[in-house]
Structure formats: structure tokens, C-alpha cells
Amino acid sequence: MVPIEHIMVFTGALFCIGVYGVMARRNAVLVLMAIELMLNAVAINLVAFGTLVYPGQINGMVFAIFVVTIAAAELGLGLAIVLRVYRMRSSINVDDIDLMRW
Amino acid sequence: MDYAWLAPVLPIGAFALNVLIWRQMGARKHALSALTTLAAIGGAFLVFLAVFSDASSHLEGTATSSGLHLIFEDTPWFTVGVSPHLYVFAPTLVVDWLSIMMLGVVTFLAFLIEFYATGYMKGDNRYWWFFSVKALFTAAMLGVVLSYNFLLMYICWELVGLCSFLLIGFWYSERANAEAAKKAFITTRVGDVGFFIGLALLFIKTGTFDMKATFAAVESGAIDPATVTIAGILIFLGAMGKSGQFPLHVWLPDAMAGPTPVSALVHSATMVAAGVYLVGRSYPVFHASSTTMGVITTVGTITAIFGATIALTQRDIKRILAYSTISQLGYMIMALGVGAYTAGLFHLFTHAFFKALLFLGAGSVIHSMEPVLSGTGRNPNDIFNMGGLRKQMPVTFWTFLLASLSLAGIAPLAGFWSKDAILVGAYEADAWLPLFVALLTAFLTAFYMFRCIYLVFFGPAKWQVATAAGDHHDSHSTDHVKGRHAVPHESPWTMSLPLVLICVPAIAAGWIGIPGFSAGFAETVRFGPVIEEHINLVLAGAGTLAGVLGIGLATLMYLTPVSGPRLISESFPAAYKTLYNKYYVDEMYQWIIDHVVLAIAAMAATVDRKILNDRIVDWCGPFLQGAGARLRLTTSGYIYHYAFGFIIGIMAIGVVMSGGIPDMRFALW
């Protein structure tokens, strides 16, 4: 198997792509997709450490399962909010949603 | 003797009961609080008796470390700091002969004066508050007496000052009284600041407020002599403020604005003696430095003669007594300064009784003059408005005469023995100037006391003329003016009984210190080894002669119809005016306040207004407004702006936690 550093670089890149997506995208659904990328990067990292650095230990995998669970819940809620916002403002562009502005 | 702590706790309990519970009781609160206070102080007196009998069989007499019984020495009170700079404070109380003596004086006099006050204060609509404060005062005073920890003592010391303030300004609706209270508080504060700084100095050097440890450090030379001197003088400043020593005496005559029982207890017998007591208690600190002792002697000597000369010309009976008190306190301080430890405290002991008696007598006189002179606009305290009262007020007259004789130092009354002890002490210390001043003061004391007696109790009844002139021109109808009882009369029994009772110690208190006969005092309250005292017949004779001469001069000038006083005052107008105006000390202070203190205050006010306010405070608001207006723009409402800040922040935290860029190991792993 590959060295752990390579996996870390891979997941780091995936995470940063997610960050870029969150910050650059206008469409709220695309923002949610980018968040999924970030979550996945973290989950891969957990599993990789569990398998390669602490072989035989199960915690990394368990954490990953929880991450998947939370991701599912988060996505469900996020999409519900998106739908709601769309119904209110007929738009899901995040730069139209500036209620918290000065 | 471990129950001595009860003595201050009982009155403070009475105070709490009065102000927390009896206060709600409507009209009954007056009687209830008077009873509670009396009972508590009576209880404290019983505690004294028990401690006294215990101590007689158990305690060696000395003021140094071996003859002490300490209570709560190891009880933690509070701690400050962490080890190795951990300071543990214990509320140590001391039972030795000095504190037992003061315990007796305070509780005995407080009880009788409280009893007297039940009559004197009758009808006052803050009767209950008077007794509450008196209870608090007694507790605080006993605290001062018993504490063996400078901090505890300082707390009680300030409480005593507070009570004094409340009692002087008891009738605060009159502006002069409120001013007098304020003056007393502020003047003593000047001394107390010195006291506090002195304590702080000692604390810095020893790391403790415990007197035992402090004295041990001073005696072993662990503290450098310069610090001991400075700390001693600073602590003595506190004693000066409390005991009305020149130049901090100005508050004491004005303090006579309070009710007379207050003057008797607080401002003559006990509180003002606290300064002398402090000097006696902290004697190791003073004794270690000859400079400090010199300062003490000088201040005491100046005060003794200073107070006595002013008392010569005063017209207000209570002010005469006040200046007499100042003079006598100077006497004690002087004795302590020349090293006559026992003599100074012995005089404190005897003086408390006869001076309290004098004040109670004066109160009795004023009490009976007030209804006579009311409505005439004449001052009931003015001795030139009295006269011939010995027929109307026999009890008051005889007790007052007795106390005056005692004060004048006529054998075998109490004052003679203590005054003689001081003279002997000054002689043996080769302190010739203090000795001369002491004799002169004794002469003056006898003179002004008998001037007072002759004007009050002998001669024509000037109050009669006064009432007649005030209302009708017919002197026979004075008894019926407005149906009022317009002749002075003896005070009620509640007031005259304490007068008679205090006579006993005023006569006999000195006998416990007669050299060769019963030297109980010299053996118990002492500093260092027992000194075999003996009567110096020359000095005793000189002291008595001074007293007799003073009495004789007063008799010549005031009893016989020679116009002596006027002659003298008119031949030496400058001297008379200086004395009558109390050496212009008050005027001098006023000038200093007007020209120095107020000038500094005006400068400070300018700095405050122009710089602090106009520049700094006024600038704050606009600055924050402007900053807010700019910072507001950062909340753009765009998620990516927030996310950007968030990620930068996370990265910063990561860099910090990893301990820097080169080695990126995360600290938490």
C-alpha cells in the first residue's frame, strides 16, 4: 500500500477543492456538493490512519461511519433549507441571501 | 481566660440585635435597645471580673512576651497569596495585665455612662440608635484593647473612629455638629493614614501583622533601625490623631458637640485613651528607637502645656474639659516617651475615672441649665451663665469638686498617685524640661479646674439675671416664666447614681499603685523588669504645691470679688487673645486648606476637565463610533467572506498549535 503521506496529500487536495467550491460557487446546491467533498476527504483520512498507522484498531472506521451518517443528515437539512429559500426568494444564489448583512 | 473574646462579642451582638430586630418594634425599640445594650455591657463587665480573678492566680505581670495569654493564636482567619509568599492571618487576642486594665476601665465606665445616658437622653427620638452605636463603640473599643494582631486592631480602631463620628454628629440636624463630626473623622484620618503606612512598613519587613512576631523581630534586630524608627513614628501618628496630640488635637474640642455621655465615654475616658494604649501596646517598636521616643516625649510635652494654657480662657464648660483631656493625654504620652511606662498607663487608668466623672457632672449641669436658659438665646454650656449651683445641685457639686481635686493632684485622691508617678518617672529619666512642664501643667490644671468650679457652683446666680433680663424685669417672677420650672435642679437619680458610683474609683483607683503600700500596678503593667518604686517626697511635695497654688490663685481671682481676671486679660490683650483663640491652630489649618489644598485641588480639577475629560473621555465615544462604522462593513452578508476569515483563522490556530512552521507536529498529538 502507499505511504500514509501520499494519502494525506490526496485528502488534503480533495479537502481544499471542497473549500474552494464552498467559497466560489453561487448556487447553494453546488455549495452543498462541495461540502460533501470536504466530508469525504476527512473520512478517507480517518480510515487511512486507522488501517495504516494503527492496524487492527477499529476506531478510524467507526468515525468514518459516523461521518457518513452526519453527512447524510446534514445534506437532508441543507437541501430542505435550499428548497425553502427558493420558495421565498425564487433564487438559490448565495449572494442573494444576504439577510445577515449590515 | 480563653473566654475573654466574649467581652467584645457581647456588645456587638447587642448592636446587631438592636439594629436588626428591635428596630422593627415601633415605640418599644427605645427601651428594648437600652436594656439590651446595658445587659451586654454588664455582661462584658462580668467577663472582665472573671478574667481578672483568673489572671490574678495565673498571670505574671509584664508587658513583654512572657506574661501573655494569647487566644485564637493558631486559628486561621484568612490567608493571602500562595506558597512561598503565603501569609496566614490569625485573629489573635491577648490577655495580659494591660488589656485587663483597659477591659475593666472600658466596661465599668461604659456600663455606668450607659446607665447615666438612659436618663440624659430621655425623650430623644433616636434614643435606640444612640444605644446601638454605643454598643458598637464598646465592642470596637474592646476589640482594640484585646487584639494582638495589628490588622485586627486597625479594623477595630477604624470602627471606633466611625462610632465617634456617628456620635459626635448624633444631633446632625445642627450644622455645627455635622461639621464637628466631619472634622473629627478627617483629622483622625490624617493620623490613621500614618498608622496604616507604618503597619505596611512593618509587614513588608516581617511578613506578618502578628504583634508577637513583629515585636520579636524588632527586639532581635531583624529589622534595620531606620525602618523601626520610621514605622514607629508613623504608628505614633495614629496615636496622635486618636489621642488629640498637638497638632492633630483640633477635632477633640469640637467633638464636644456630641451628647455629654458620648463626651464622657468616647472623648475623655476610653477612645482618646486608645492612642495612649496603642503606644503602650506597641512599646517594643517605640522603645527600640531613641528618636521615636524623643518624638513622643516632645509631642506629649507640647500637648500637655498647650492644652492646659488654652483651657485657662475657655468659657464653654465642656471645652474646658476637652482641653484638659488633651493636656492630660499629653501628660501620659510624655510619660511613655521618657520611659515611665507604668506611670503613663497608670495615669491613663486613673484619669479615665475622674475625667468621666467630670464630664458626667458637666452633663448634669448642662442638663439642668438647658430648660432654664432656653428661649433666652444664651448658651447653657457657658460657665459665665451659671453660678451658685452648689445649693441647687449638691450631688453634682460634691462629685465634681472631688473629681477636680483628683485631677489637680491632691493627695490621697487617684490623680495624685499617677501624677506623682509621672513626675518621678521624668525625674529618674533626667528629663528636666518635661518635669518642669509637668509641674507647670499641674499648676495650670488646678487653676482652670477651680476657675470652672467657682464660676459654676459659687458666686452670684447669673442664670437668674439671664432669665429675668430675657423675659421680665422682675426677678421674683422667674419661677413662673411661661409656667416652666426655671430654677436649676438636681438631675434624676439615673444620672446622679453613676456620679456617686464613679466617685469610688476616682478616689481609690490610685491606691493600687502607691509605692511601698500596694504596688500592684507597678508589678503587673510594666515593661521590662519590676522597678522598685518609692515616693520622692520632694517631687510629691512640689506636685501638691503646684496644685494648691493653682487652687489658691483661682480662689483669689474668682471667688473673692477682685476683678483679677479682667485686669489680667486687659493688661496682656495679645496673650489673652492668643489663648482664647486656641493659638490660632484652626485658623492656620483653614489657611492651609484655602491656599494649599484648594489650590492643588483646582489644579487637579483643571487637569481632569481639560485633559482627561475634553481630550480622552470625549474622544472615546467618537472613536468607537467611527471604528464601529468601519468594522460594520466587514459583515457583508456573503458566506465566502465569512468562510475566508474562518479558514485563515483555522490556519493561524494550526500554525500556533504546531509550535511554528519548521516542525509541524501538532502539539496536541
Add this chain to the structure above:
Amino acid sequence: MELSALAFYVVAGVTLVAALGVVSARSVVYAALLLILSLVMTGLVYLLLLADYLALIQILVYGGTVSILLLFALMLTPPETRPELNHRGWALGAVASGALFVLLLVSSLADKWPVAGAARHISLVDLGRALFSTWAVPFEVASVVLLVALLGALTIARSTTPGSKIAPRASA
């Protein structure tokens, strides 16, 4: 180079390319499809890391449910006539993520991580045992979280909410 390593680099590369596509695609539908690809590839990474159960879940949950959910959301929220998918602040995002990537890169490569022994396969039985003994409480909490999310999603997305201030049709 052993086979599994080669497989990993291929899979990782595809995942990254797909992810880049997700954040840069010009069409939301393409983005969604590329996301599905990326997620499935992630499942393969799990498989290579000997976590076969997790790989299964990944493909089922993400490849199935999540993608369907996303597509539904896209369908229910028709884009504007001329969709501009990136907004003006995209450069800011690029700077932030670039800087973060540099930091992660440096911190990943700055130190040698201990690799202890050979990777071992963990059986489904062990996983189940751990989930229901050591991790029982977090597991139950996670189920509650799911329930709450379900109810919350229902409440928020319901078409009309009487008395609610943010329901335009109710107030209209």
C-alpha cells in the same frame, strides 16, 4: 510498484479530477454527475484501504441516495436563464484554499509518520461488535441526530406553515 499502490494512484487521480470538475463545471447537472463519480471513486479508495463494509456504505449512501437527493433538489430549483455558477468572490476562495493546501502539504510531509506492521482486514463482525458495545452511546445519539434531521427537514421544507413569518404563501 505493487498493484494496489498503482490502483490507488489511479483512483485518487480520477477522484481529484472529478472533484475539480464538480467545483468548476459550467452546468449543475454535470457537476452533480461528476460528484457521483467522485463519491464512487472514494468508495474504491475505502476498498483499497481494506474497509470493504465502508466502501459498500459509501456507494449505497452517496452513490445512491445522496445523488438522487441532489438531483431532485436541482430539479425543484430550476436555475436562472443565464446561470453564472461562480460569483465575484471566487478568487478569494482560490487564495484561501490554495493557502490551506500549502499548509496541509507542508504539515503532511514535514514529519515521518510511523507505519506499524502490515495493514489488517477488519471483519464486519468486529465492526458490529465495536459499534454496539464500545460505541453504543454515540451510535444511539447518531440515530437520534438522523431522526431530528428527518423531522427538521420535513418541517422546513413543508409547503405552507400556518403562522410562520417566513412562509410567503401563508402570509399572502
